[in-house]
Amino acid sequence: MGKRKLSKSERHQALLQAIENDPFKTDEELAELFKVSIQTIRLDRMELRIPEVRKRTRQLARDAYSKVKSIGAVDVIGELVDVELNVSGKSIFEPEAGMTFEGNNVVRGHFIFAQANSLAVAIIDAEVALTGFSHIKYLRPVQLGDRMVAKAKVERAKNHRFFVRINTYVEDELVFKGKFIIFAMDDHKLLKERDTVLAEEE
Amino acid sequence: MGKRKLSKSERHQALLQAIENDPFKTDEELAELFKVSIQTIRLDRMELRIPEVRKRTRQLARDAYSKVKSIGAVDVIGELVDVELNVSGKSIFEPEAGMTFEGNNVVRGHFIFAQANSLAVAIIDAEVALTGFSHIKYLRPVQLGDRMVAKAKVERAKNHRFFVRINTYVEDELVFKGKFIIFAMDDHKLLKERDTVLAEEE
DNA sequence: CTGTTTTTAATACCTAGTACTAATACGAGC
DNA sequence: GCTCGTATTAGTACTAGGTATTAAAAACAG
Numbered sequence: 001m002g003k004r005k006l007s008k009s010e011r012h013q014a015l016l017q018a019i020e021n022d023p024f025k026t027d028e029e030l031a032e033l034f035k036v037s038i039q040t041i042r043l044d045r046m047e048l049r050i051p052e053v054r055k056r057t058r059q060l061a062r063d064a065y066s067k068v069k070s071i072g073a074v075d076v077i078g079e080l081v082d083v084e085l086n087v088s089g090k091s092i093f094e095p096e097a098g099m100t101f102e103g104n105n106v107v108r109g110h111f112i113f114a115q116a117n118s119l120a121v122a123i124i125d126a127e128v129a130l131t132g133f134s135h136i137k138y139l140r141p142v143q144l145g146d147r148m149v150a151k152a153k154v155e156r157a158k159n160h161r162f163f164v165r166i167n168t169y170v171e172d173e174l175v176f177k178g179k180f181i182i183f184a185m186d187d188h189k190l191l192k193e194r195d196t197v198l199a200e201e202e
Numbered sequence: 203m204g205k206r207k208l209s210k211s212e213r214h215q216a217l218l219q220a221i222e223n224d225p226f227k228t229d230e231e232l233a234e235l236f237k238v239s240i241q242t243i244r245l246d247r248m249e250l251r252i253p254e255v256r257k258r259t260r261q262l263a264r265d266a267y268s269k270v271k272s273i274g275a276v277d278v279i280g281e282l283v284d285v286e287l288n289v290s291g292k293s294i295f296e297p298e299a300g301m302t303f304e305g306n307n308v309v310r311g312h313f314i315f316a317q318a319n320s321l322a323v324a325i326i327d328a329e330v331a332l333t334g335f336s337h338i339k340y341l342r343p344v345q346l347g348d349r350m351v352a353k354a355k356v357e358r359a360k361n362h363r364f365f366v367r368i369n370t371y372v373e374d375e376l377v378f379k380g381k382f383i384i385f386a387m388d389d390h391k392l393l394k395e396r397d398t399v400l401a402e403e404e
Numbered sequence: 405c406t407g408t409t410t411t412t413a414a415t416a417c418c419t420a421g422t423a424c425t426a427a428t429a430c431g432a433g434c
Numbered sequence: 435g436c437t438c439g440t441a442t443t444a445g446t447a448c449t450a451g452g453t454a455t456t457a458a459a460a461a462c463a464g
Contacts, residue, residue, distance in 0.1 A: 008410070024264070026451065037412050042453085052452055054256060054419090060263035062226070210441070228420065239443050244422085254421055256450090 006034065008044075015044055016141070023056045049106045049141060077114040078150060080122055086162070089123035089152045091115060095144060105144035112142060112176050116166040119152045120180040124162050137177050146170040208236065210246075217246055218343070225258045251308045251343060279316040280352065282324055288364065291325035291354045293317060297346060309344040314378050318368040321354045322382040326364050339379050348372040357381075 006014060011034055018033065019025065027045070031038045045052070051059075078093030093115045095107045142148060149169045156163040161181060168176040208216060213236055220235065221227065229247070233240045247254070253261075280295030295317045297309045344350060351371045358365040363383060370378040 024260070028451080039413070040411055043411080054451070057260050057263040058226070061259040230420080241443055241445095242441080245442080256420070 011036070012044060012048055015041075015050075016048060019050060019056070023060060024053065026053050077111065077118045078148070080119070083123055085123060086157065087123070087154055089119055091119040091122070091150045091152075093148045093150070095142065095146070095148070097144065107142040107144065107146070112148065112168060113178075115148060115150050116152075116168060116176060116178050117180065119150050120164040120166055120182055123152050123154065123164070124182045139177065140170075140173065140175045142170055142175050146175075148175070150176075213238070214246060214250060217243075217252075218250060221252060221258070225262060226255065228255050279313065279320045280350070282321070285325055287325060288359065289325070289356055291321055293321040293324070293352045293354075295350045295352070297344065297348070297350070299346065309346060309348070314344060314350065314370060315380070317350060317352050318354075318370060318378060318380055319382065321352050322366040322368055322384055325354050325356065325366070326384045341379065342372075342375065342377045344372055344377050348377075350377070352378075 014034070015030065018030065025033070027038050027041045030041045034041070044050075050056075078091035081090050081092060083089040093111075095111055147170065151167050151169070153165050154162050155165050164180045164182055166176075166178050166180060167174055216236065217232065220232065227235070229240050229243045232243045236243070246252075252258075280293035283292050283294060285291040295313075297313055349372065352368055353371070354366055354368050356364050356366050366382045366384055368378075368380050368382060369376055
């Protein structure tokens with residue numbers, strides 16, 4: 001695999017990736033991985049505003065714990081513009097304070113995800129939609145104050161399944177991309193019933 | 203609320219509770235909470251085999267991340283004995299190494315949960331069962347080598363919803379209790395379809 | 405070859421602990 | 435009262451995984 005020495009910006013990209021798919025790595029491990037000193041990794045993290053491993057994992061734990069993970073339950077994140085049902089759509093979202101990591105101004109990934117997810121669901125003409133997803137990629141960190149534009153395109157539709165591609169941009173720079181599979185359901189009695197039962201059980 | 207000084211064992215109980223519903227508390231915060239010194243808290247944690255806050259949260263993060271939380275996907279945890287379909291059941295489970303927290307021998311909660319969940323699902327006579335749950339309580343830590351006996355009783359059944367109470371014991375001492383709601387479904391085409399589609403999308 | 409950027413090094417400090425030793429307080433029985 | 439044993443608190447040395455800062459060395463670009 002890639003052995004030649006990476007440039008700073010290449011390393012930054014690789015670092016974002018590496019931490020994305022294993023947030024538990026310490027600076028020491030990352031330094032070994034990229035064959036640079038620990039200090040270099042720390043500088044990189046500063047520039048990329050990536051918090052230390054303990055804060056990263058604490059945040060992960062908190063997210064999971066406080067069930068903010070009920071992303072599916074969020075109504076709509078972002079303002080819808082240009083919706084052509086079952087074909088394409090666009091949404092604009094400006095993250096607010098409280099959506100960032102402690103201290104710095106980098107927007108937490110699941111809000112970016114949530115905007116994309118909301119849009120994917122919104123453009124499908126169905127009463128109830130379930131999402132499956134794959135090939136999600138966060139390309140650059142998004143800052144507080146950035147204006148996120150998500151664009152959706154339905155690539156295929158088969159039976160009641162829609163394959164939707166979402167690209168999210170900040171000032172024409174791609175920050176996120178993902179493929180979503182939306183299941184449109186008419187018969188949604190089951191889900192509704194489940195919710196009401198859970199509610200009735202206090 | 204409870205102001206009088208707690209005895210050691212009372213404090214131990216309270217400590218388990220406190221950490222259960224906020225695993226992010228540091229020893230310092232716990233010490234303030236119980237009006238004892240940090241050292242006392244540390245001694246308590248030792249005795250109860252509760253790891254430090256950083257390990258607790260790292261574990262939480264890992265659990266959430268590695269989606270071992272796909273507990274629903276686990277086939278069956280524990281050996282079924284005495285099953286009377288749609289009425290009651292019992293299962294026996296002896297946790298193995300690897301199901302404990304790093305270092306000490308305390309069994310991780312989701313295995314206890316998984317046994318209960320498995321049993322609840324198993325005693326319901328249906329092709330596919332979805333679980334909703336509530337009122338879960340871990341009462342005492344379970345050690346490696348403990349033999350966990352889970353007992354299930356169907357309390358109510360309405361339409362295709364079953365309300366199941368599970369109590370888990372170690373040597374006749376209650377270690378876990380929970381109420382589960384099981385949704386029995388005949389028409390499980392949707393779920394199956396969802397899986398095959400996700401698989402076909404590599 | 406000089407100037408700038410990038411990388412590495414070195415140091416002091418921080419949090420939230422472990423591991424250990426030692427001193428003190430508290431209650432029960434006599 | 436005093437004494438024994440448990441419970442609690444105190445104190446010290448050490449650890450991981452950092453932050454923050456200053457300074458030196460290396461790499462590269464014109």
